Amino acid sequence: DQQVKQNSPSLSVQEGRISIPNCDYTNSMFDYFLWYKKYPAEGPTFLISISSIKDKNEDGRFTVFLNKSAKHLSLHIVPSQPGDSAVYFCAASASSGDKLTFGTGTRLAVRP
């Protein structure tokens, strides 16, 4: 049962444009959402998070949007840079639980 789904396995954008990895979730108990970035041969690193009491959180070039009614999460990266090329994982947790549930990842390639 895939509770967090990233339906786009890959994404390719031009440098300077906007990149939008996204994910859908099914568990209505999830109330905290995170994005992780992973480079080859490295562990995932935390990028940005959002609580379910908000619908937007911004940190520099990265903004996460949460649509609770649609159970949809998106990450906006603008402007995209070649160094942003990585796999982006969406993750979610419930305050009643202790584990993060990850999606399968979206591989982003930013073309110079």
Place this chain on the structure above:
Amino acid sequence: DSGVTQTPKHLITATGQRVTLRCSPRSGDLSVYWYQQSLDQGLQFLIQYYNGEERAKGNILERFSAQQFPDLHSELNLSSLELGDSALYFCASSATHNTGELFFGEGSRLTVL
């Protein structure tokens, strides 16, 4: 550098064998999590320990076991290995047992031949 150390980085072994993966969490972090990433798959949660006690269990096989020691390092034991156990095994740590931001190690890549 996340501050989480995993050893070994690479391990090649045969079916039926047993291996131990080791994780040292960030200084001061009490929670340790183990995740498995198979080829082109997401990170599958295996198990979590908090200050030496098992806190949560995910899709961990009975052939796998883990523990967290008094110095807070953790070991993941994989036994009777099968070809399908080949994967990247990540350890992560956090300061509390309520998951927020996890800090991941670089992973241990296990290849079962």
